[in-house]
Amino acid sequence: MVLYPVIRKLLEKRVVLASASPRRQEILSNAGLRFEVVPSRFTEKLSKASFPTPYAYAMETAKQKALEVARRMHQKDLRAPDIVIGADTIVALEGLILEKPVDKADAHKMLSRLNGKEHSVFTGVAIVHCSSQGGKLDMDVWEFYEETRVRFSQLSEELLWEYIHSGEPMDKAGGYGIQALGGMLVESIHGDFLNVVGFPLNRFCKKLAELFYPPRPEDLQREKQDSIPAVDTFDNPSDVEGLGSSQGGAQGVRDRPWAEGGKDTKDAGRRPTVESLPPTPVVELIDGYKVSKALFTACKMKVFDLLRDEGPLSTVDIARKIDASECGTGHLLDICVAFGLLDKTDRGYSNTDLASLYLLSDGEYSLHSLAVHNNNHSWHLYNHLESAIREGANQHQRALQITVDDPFQDSFYRNKEKKLQFMRAMHGLINVAARQAATAFDLSRFSSACDLGGCTGALAYQLARQYPGLKVTVFDLPEVVEDAVYFQPGGPQTGQVSFVPGDFFRDSLPEADLYIVCRILHDWSDDKVHQLLSRISSSCKPGGGLLVLEMLPGEDKREARAAVVQSLNMLVQTLGRERTLSEYRSLLQAHGFADVRAAYVGSIVDAVLATRV
Numbered sequence: 095m096v097l098y099p100v101i102r103k104l105l106e107k108r109v110v111l112a113s114a115s116p117r118r119q120e121i122l123s124n125a126g127l128r129f130e131v132v133p134s135r136f137t138e139k140l141s142k143a144s145f146p147t148p149y150a151y152a153m154e155t156a157k158q159k160a161l162e163v164a165r166r167m168h169q170k171d172l173r174a175p176d177i178v179i180g181a182d183t184i185v186a187l188e189g190l191i192l193e194k195p196v197d198k199a200d201a202h203k204m205l206s207r208l209n210g211k212e213h214s215v216f217t218g219v220a221i222v223h224c225s226s227q228g229g230k231l232d233m234d235v236w237e238f239y240e241e242t243r244v245r246f247s248q249l250s251e252e253l254l255w256e257y258i259h260s261g262e263p264m265d266k267a268g269g270y271g272i273q274a275l276g277g278m279l280v281e282s283i284h285g286d287f288l289n290v291v292g293f294p295l296n297r298f299c300k301k302l303a304e305l306f307y308p309p310r311p312e313d314l315q316r317e318k319q320d321s322i323p324a325v326d327t328f329d330n331p332s333d334v335e336g337l338g339s340s341q342g343g344a345q346g347v348r349d350r351p352w353a354e355g356g357k358d359t360k361d362a363g364r365r366p367t368v369e370s371l372p373p374t375p376v377v378e379l380i381d382g383y384k385v386s387k388a389l390f391t392a393c394k395m396k397v398f399d400l401l402r403d404e405g406p407l408s409t410v411d412i413a414r415k416i417d418a419s420e421c422g423t424g425h426l427l428d429i430c431v432a433f434g435l436l437d438k439t440d441r442g443y444s445n446t447d448l449a450s451l452y453l454l455s456d457g458e459y460s461l462h463s464l465a466v467h468n469n470n471h472s473w474h475l476y477n478h479l480e481s482a483i484r485e486g487a488n489q490h491q492r493a494l495q496i497t498v499d500d501p502f503q504d505s506f507y508r509n510k511e512k513k514l515q516f517m518r519a520m521h522g523l524i525n526v527a528a529r530q531a532a533t534a535f536d537l538s539r540f541s542s543a544c545d546l547g548g549c550t551g552a553l554a555y556q557l558a559r560q561y562p563g564l565k566v567t568v569f570d571l572p573e574v575v576e577d578a579v580y581f582q583p584g585g586p587q588t589g590q591v592s593f594v595p596g597d598f599f600r601d602s603l604p605e606a607d608l609y610i611v612c613r614i615l616h617d618w619s620d621d622k623v624h625q626l627l628s629r630i631s632s633s634c635k636p637g638g639g640l641l642v643l644e645m646l647p648g649e650d651k652r653e654a655r656a657a658v659v660q661s662l663n664m665l666v667q668t669l670g671r672e673r674t675l676s677e678y679r680s681l682l683q684a685h686g687f688a689d690v691r692a693a694y695v696g697s698i699v700d701a702v703l704a705t706r707v
């Protein structure tokens with residue numbers, strides 16, 4: 095029986111499961127999916143420390159497993175499958191990632207850690223959509239993860255050893271199998287059971303639904319908001335070029351409950367009646383700015399730093415320490431709790447993992463400065479959004495009384511304080527995406543790279559970490575390079591990275607095998623982009639590469655939310671816009687680059703790699 099139509103849709107395709115796990119095979123075949131099993135040979139040895147979160151690690155491992163199989167199958171019979179599915183299950187507890195135990199002692203160590211506590215099980219899943227033209231393999235990757243919370247009972251040593259001697263723990267993440275004897279260790283579970291067993295089937299079906307096509311309006315009235323739409327609303331996944339990956343839940347245009355419906359137009363124009371109005375996100379959209387502003391304010395008032403240093407704290411204590419009213423502080427804290435940034439217990443408020451990771455002012459992946467920059471700078475420009483829309487131009491003049499020929503030199507870097515604020519904001523943002531950007535393609539064939547406008551070196555250091563043989567030059571304006579030293583991380587990779595001051599529109603570019611422009615082209619008009627690409631093209635040797643890291647909106651403008659928001663941002667703040675893959679392809683080809691390939695990394699950048707002919 096095929097329960098879900100989305101699974102039926104896959105029956106027409108050659109689907110490969112890149113996994114040796116018998117549990118994954120069983121879950122998917124029980125769901126009615128027909129697939130070949132080709133276990134991945136990717137060795138699970140990615141450095142866990144280089145991932146901001148456990149689920150980022152699981153998703154990347156899943157992706158690498160699937161990509162390895164797709165490439166191998168393509169090489170072997172020059173016919174890649176249509177879809178390759180990879181998955182990776184891990185257990186996360188108190189900052190540790192637990193995989194399969196290597197021996198009984200390791201199993202004992204893992205189970206002892208889990209004993210009497212709650213942990214998270216994450217399964218990362220990658221769906222690789224393959225197509226080939228002229229023998230060349232193109233792959234689009236869609237990734238997501240699911241989290242299930244599992245609590246173990248308090249277990250005796252005797253019971254733990256008895257379980258270990260059963261042999262069951264050895265091929266299971268975290269050293270237990272919830273579906274068999276290990277079920278006896280578990281007191282409670284919150285979330286998808288199959289996710290713990292190794293494959294989040296429900297989220298997988300929703301993801302497929304999202305990828306294949308959005309629901310029709312009448313389906314929205316019939317179904318719950320997170321349910322799986324009916325089959326005749328789906329189309330071929332190749333129609334959705336430009337769809338970025340989403341993590342941990344449905345995102346992007348395909349779950350827009352207020353979308354205008356699918357390709358099936360037979361009911362177009364039918365309006366919902368007052369009695370059958372679909373659930374509306376419009377009020378939430380209207381209120382969105384209030385939440386953003388509350389977050390900016392909490393960052394600015396250093397609430398998260400305070401709770402890291404002294405939490406848990408009561409409202410009264412927090413109010414006193416941030417020099418604010420008790421009633422105002424209470425509102426601010428309540429919003430932070432409601433949006434998952436703070437936990438509230440009898441002992442007071444404390445940071446959630448999310449806040450600890452992203453909102454402390456000095457964390458490795460801190461977005462604190464980005465929030466402050468949005469508050470102090472972007473906010474003022476957005477007050478003039480209507481003018482930006484009418485004029486099709488940025489709003490520095492209106493908001494800040496600045497004439498802008500170059501948004502960086504004239505506005506973002508107009509004094510030392512502004513410059514450092516902008517650099518800190520960009521540093522955090524790039525750090526969050528750097529790993530995915532650096533590994534979107536295998537860059538190991540290059541021995542030198544030049545990151546044009548590489549700012550603090552956040553991407554350069556990550557590239558150095560991923561490719562120990564690579565020398566990376568960061569080329570940026572002298573006023574940026576002079577302060578980049580404040581952002582230098584520790585570690586051996588610092589020796590691989592150097593900084594050269596210069597203006598990429600005027601000065602000669604450093605020599606390199608690979609040129610990189612990360613979130614640079616989107617700042618500039620088409621004329622300027624042509625100028626810059628022409629300069630890169632002249633410096634790049636035949637066989638050299640150009641890596642463009644930007645968000646790639648969909649060709650049909652029904653693109654993922656983040657990309658359209660970012661494109662609007664470029665209008666309001668810069669001289670540029672986001673461009674589609676076809677636009678980049680034409681631009682790159684016009685400047686002597688060929689073999690243009692894209693990887694939809696999602697988050698804040700996608701990747702386009704091209705080779706100089």
Ligand SMILES: O=c1[nH]cc([C@@H]2O[C@H](COP(=O)(O)OP(=O)(O)OP(=O)(O)O)[C@@H](O)[C@H]2O)c(=O)[nH]1
Pocket residue numbers: 112113114115116117118133134138159181182183184194265266267270271272273276290291292
């Ligand atoms: O309760 C359970 N928890 C986990 C499992 C099984 O554990 C493994 C997790 O390992 P991994 O994701 O690396 O997958 P592999 O088995 O190595 O197969 P791949 O070829 O895909 O790498 C997984 O098999 C889960 O099913 C369990 O059974 N119960």
